[in-house]
Amino acid sequence: MRxxxxxxxxDIRFETREDPKILHPTDAVIRTAVTxxxxxxxxxxxxxxxxxxxxxxxxxxxxxxxxVGSEVTAVKPGQFVIGSFATSDNTCANxxxxxxxxxxxxxxxxxxxxxxxxxxxxQGTLVATDGTPGEELWPGLLAVSDxxxxxxxxxxxxxxxxxxxxVVVGDGAVGLCAVIAAKEMGAxxxxxxxxxxxxxxxxxxxxxxxxxxxxxxxxxAQIKELTGGIGADSVLECxxxxxxxxxxxxxxxxxxxxxxxxxxxxVAVDGQELFFSHVALRGGPAPVRRYLPDLxxxxxxxRIDPGKVFDLTLPLGDVAEGYRAMDERRAIKTLLKP
Amino acid sequence: MRxxxxxxxxDIRFETREDPKILHPTDAVIRTAVTxxxxxxxxxxxxxxxxxxxxxxxxxxxxxxxxVGSEVTAVKPGQFVIGSFATSDNTCANxxxxxxxxxxxxxxxxxxxxxxxxxxxxQGTLVATDGTPGEELWPGLLAVSDxxxxxxxxxxxxxxxxxxxxVVVGDGAVGLCAVIAAKEMGAxxxxxxxxxxxxxxxxxxxxxxxxxxxxxxxxxAQIKELTGGIGADSVLECxxxxxxxxxxxxxxxxxxxxxxxxxxxxVAVDGQELFFSHVALRGGPAPVRRYLPDLxxxxxxxRIDPGKVFDLTLPLGDVAEGYRAMDERRAIKTLLKP
Numbered sequence: 180m181r182x183x184x185x186x187x188x189x190d191i192r193f194e195t196r197e198d199p200k201i202l203h204p205t206d207a208v209i210r211t212a213v214t215x216x217x218x219x220x221x222x223x224x225x226x227x228x229x230x231x232x233x234x235x236x237x238x239x240x241x242x243x244x245x246x247v248g249s250e251v252t253a254v255k256p257g258q259f260v261i262g263s264f265a266t267s268d269n270t271c272a273n274x275x276x277x278x279x280x281x282x283x284x285x286x287x288x289x290x291x292x293x294x295x296x297x298x299x300x301x302q303g304t305l306v307a308t309d310g311t312p313g314e315e316l317w318p319g320l321l322a323v324s325d326x327x328x329x330x331x332x333x334x335x336x337x338x339x340x341x342x343x344x345x346v347v348v349g350d351g352a353v354g355l356c357a358v359i360a361a362k363e364m365g366a367x368x369x370x371x372x373x374x375x376x377x378x379x380x381x382x383x384x385x386x387x388x389x390x391x392x393x394x395x396x397x398x399x400a401q402i403k404e405l406t407g408g409i410g411a412d413s414v415l416e417c418x419x420x421x422x423x424x425x426x427x428x429x430x431x432x433x434x435x436x437x438x439x440x441x442x443x444x445x446v447a448v449d450g451q452e453l454f455f456s457h458v459a460l461r462g463g464p465a466p467v468r469r470y471l472p473d474l475x476x477x478x479x480x481x482r483i484d485p486g487k488v489f490d491l492t493l494p495l496g497d498v499a500e501g502y503r504a505m506d507e508r509r510a511i512k513t514l515l516k517p
Numbered sequence: 518m519r520x521x522x523x524x525x526x527x528d529i530r531f532e533t534r535e536d537p538k539i540l541h542p543t544d545a546v547i548r549t550a551v552t553x554x555x556x557x558x559x560x561x562x563x564x565x566x567x568x569x570x571x572x573x574x575x576x577x578x579x580x581x582x583x584x585v586g587s588e589v590t591a592v593k594p595g596q597f598v599i600g601s602f603a604t605s606d607n608t609c610a611n612x613x614x615x616x617x618x619x620x621x622x623x624x625x626x627x628x629x630x631x632x633x634x635x636x637x638x639x640q641g642t643l644v645a646t647d648g649t650p651g652e653e654l655w656p657g658l659l660a661v662s663d664x665x666x667x668x669x670x671x672x673x674x675x676x677x678x679x680x681x682x683x684v685v686v687g688d689g690a691v692g693l694c695a696v697i698a699a700k701e702m703g704a705x706x707x708x709x710x711x712x713x714x715x716x717x718x719x720x721x722x723x724x725x726x727x728x729x730x731x732x733x734x735x736x737x738a739q740i741k742e743l744t745g746g747i748g749a750d751s752v753l754e755c756x757x758x759x760x761x762x763x764x765x766x767x768x769x770x771x772x773x774x775x776x777x778x779x780x781x782x783x784v785a786v787d788g789q790e791l792f793f794s795h796v797a798l799r800g801g802p803a804p805v806r807r808y809l810p811d812l813x814x815x816x817x818x819x820r821i822d823p824g825k826v827f828d829l830t831l832p833l834g835d836v837a838e839g840y841r842a843m844d845e846r847r848a849i850k851t852l853l854k855p
Contacts, residue, residue: 434615
């Protein structure tokens with residue numbers, strides 16, 4: 180089969196790789212329906228994470244079950260399935276507590292920009308749809324496997340409540356999906372921080388009531404002005420830089436909450452500053468598995484359409500161009516079709 | 518009148534000071550019934566916070582109203598009152614959100630180890646008891662003005678739930694009161710981290726079901742062993758050092774919460790580590806005012822007795838010895854009687 184490999188920053192190659200096989204009785208192998216490039220794939224692409232040796236890429240997937248290991252009974256060959264970028268047995272204490280992305284048997288997916296993918300912990304990870312969804316739903320369901328699930332988690336971790344004010348920091352695919360989540364959770368005012376016209380437009384379409392284009396202190400001042408001087412109830416930090424985290428913490432009101440879902444790079448939080456801010460902070464890899472049944476239903480019933488974050492569709496073979504387009508911000512998110 | 522002044526680390530003097538007066542129509546002046554020395558008073562006493570010039574000390578108080586400003590109608594002369602170390606108008610947006618210790622008109626108390634005290638924002642700050650409570654209740658009510666209110670906030674910020682497991686880091690007065698709070702909120706297992714026999718004993722009396730004497734990684738390993746390998750649901754961090762914060766964060770399970778209520782000194786939290794821990798972090802100066810009516814009732818009905826944290830009672834004039842005893846850990850907390 181064929182799949183994407185990274186060799187070095189900026190060097191993505193589409194190559195023939197060994198067909199994945201069942202290695203453990205808890206595995207499944209799926210044939211990819213659609214896959215995509217994630218904002219977090221850009222960290223190594225940009226050299227901000229090291230690439231010590233060539234390795235496969237991709238952690239988002241929906242597809243058809245090809246084969247299952249002997250202990251997998253929850254899904255069967257032929258079914259259309261969705262899973263999280265973090266696999267989970269869904270039975271350990273952390274899974275039972277709803278934090279499947281901290282499963283004691285967690286394995287992060289990393290080979291999904293390919294024709295076929297081996298899914299560890301398949302029993303607890305994969306959720307099958309009722310019947311095979313129409314192709315028009317595949318992008319939305321694919322989004323659920325990571326960016327929509329992560330946006331939902333941002334809103335959940337930031338404790339978005341009905342009637343509240345939510346600020347979304349970051350206008351990438353996760354930030355845009357976070358707008359959807361804040362709206363679904365009943366936020367009355369949703370302020371998207373975005374400088375890009377096309378992303379502002381999509382944010383509004385998804386439910387943003389206000390756009391703040393300024394960043395840093397100026398951006399925070401705008402948020403304060405929109406919130407009676409005190410800051411927002413919830414801030415959804417969807418970037419992961421020190422600047423974005425600072426912006427998020429300063430935009431929240433005393434007693435407010437920041438949910439941070441972009442993997443932090445070079446972020447340190449000063450204890451005393453956090454203390455006097457009265458702001459709560461919770462982040463981590465999204466426990467997408469917890470949300471899957473609900474989010475799948477919202478997509479299948481047409482209530483939400485996170486698939487709109489894909490503004491570039493390419494054949495899987497053009498994966499390198501998919502990275503380039505995102506790196507150069509020509510695309511929000513690239514959908515790849517095997 | 519007489520009151521305590523700090524001149525330099527280790528140098529507390531009891532001196533004649535000017536009688537406090539009503540300076541603003543929102544002030545009250547109270548005659549101190551009892552006051553005390555706080556663990557946080559030891560930061561400047563130990564030179565860990567600078568003392569640039571001599572200044573009064575003390576932020577915990579209960580007493581009798583002497584005089585009120587023209588805008589104060591909620592309490593009147595002669596009443597026995599309790600207030601928080603952080604004054605609040607109780608009407609601004611932050612107060613209405615329950616974060617009175619971030620009141621837009623907040624003033625921190627700092628002159629309370631004295632015969633008389635001026636209370637800013639008296640209308641929103643002071644709560645009068647029904648009638649004058651017996652002297653045996655004064656220590657408990659005094660504790661409510663800070664350490665018990667702060668222990669309650671630790672449990673609240675750490676989201677202690679009925680049936681859960683709570684760990685308390687720190688066996689000072691706040692940590693011991695945090696044990697009371699965790700018990701009142703229904704924690705099934707309360708693990709107090711303490712190395713001192715007398716404090717362990719009081720922790721058990723207050724509701725601790727387990728004691729862990731180890732610190733750092735060893736202490737965390739003990740917590741993990743007591744919690745099926747995953748950590749505690751809630752950790753109440755009542756110290757404020759980098760070591761204690763680290764211990765707290767590592768003792769919490771994925772999806773658990775740390776409430777941190779000791780003013781952090783030299784604490785920096787690594788963003789990526791916090792991210793992958795899935796632990797929520799909320800701290801700050803306790804919004805004691807929110808809890809006052811409830812905690813006063815719990816003390817007056819005898820349901821809780823946080824006054825037991827006072828294991829040394831001295832005349833106010835011996836305030837310097839009160840500091841010494843706490844600094845040398847001969848006393849948990851010193852009660853001072855004018």
